[in-house]
Amino acid sequence: MSPPHSHSHSEAGSAGHHHAAAAPHPSQSPPWSILRMTVAARLGVALVMSAMLWAFVLTAMR
Template sequence: MTQSALHSHGHTHGHGHAHSHGPAAPHPAQPAPWSILRMPVTTRLGAALGASAVLWLIVFLAMR
């Protein structure tokens, strides 16, 4: 079978960028724009309390 016969269905398989890892390896880590570990403790505590309040609100609304 020729190369043109293999790809005659009309679309490409490229990603537009070169991969630098093997097909079975995960993508390399990317720098995070923010990290929960870099947040002050008070901000983390506030975020946890806010998330907990939202989850309890969902439970409350589901029980009604």
């Protein structure tokens, strides 16, 4: 049986958070954002999604 050990994050040299407790995590930009899409692209995505959902509904009703 292994000896008891601590799981606390206050140990020196522990791998984990490498910033101060009061400092927030740095922001990361998302790989894509609907807010950055043009209006035409948003409408295109909406039409494709709508067609897929209608196909699903009509298939389920068969």
